[in-house]
Amino acid sequence: MGVKMNAEKFVVDLVVKKCSGANHADINCDSSLSSLPLGSLKVLEIVHEIESKYAIDIDEKQLFEIEKVGDLVNLVSGVGSE
Numbered sequence: 001m002g003v004k005m006n007a008e009k010f011v012v013d014l015v016v017k018k019c020s021g022a023n024h025a026d027i028n029c030d031s032s033l034s035s036l037p038l039g040s041l042k043v044l045e046i047v048h049e050i051e052s053k054y055a056i057d058i059d060e061k062q063l064f065e066i067e068k069v070g071d072l073v074n075l076v077s078g079v080g081s082e
Contacts, residue, residue: 004073004076004077007054007073007076007077008029008073010050010053010076011046011050011069011072011073011076012024012027012028012029012069014046014049014050015027015031015036015038015046015069015072018038018042018045018046019036019037019038019042020037021037022036022037027069028069029068029069029070029073030068030069030070031068031069032067032068033066033067033068033069034067043066046072047063047066047072050072050075050076054076056075056076058075062075
C-alpha cells in the first residue's frame with residue numbers, strides 16, 4: 001500500500017505541476033487526462049518523469065491505454081507486483 005500511495009502522490013503532484021492553473025483539488029486518480037489542460041507533449045513529459053523516478057520502461061502499447069491519472073499510478077504500482 002505504501003508504494004501505491006507514494007506513486008499516487010508523485011503522479012498527482014506531477015500532473016498538477018504540468019497543468020497550468022490546476023491545483024490538487026482539481027485532480028485525482030479519476031481525472032480524465034483528456035479533460036485536463038495537457039497536450040500530448042506534456043503527457044509524454046509526465047511519462048518520462050515517471051520512468052526516470054521509478055526506473056521503469058513504459059512501452060508504447062501501454063501509452064495508448066492511459067486515459068486517467070489513475071492509469072499512470074497503476075503503471076507504477078503494477079511494477080512492484082510483477
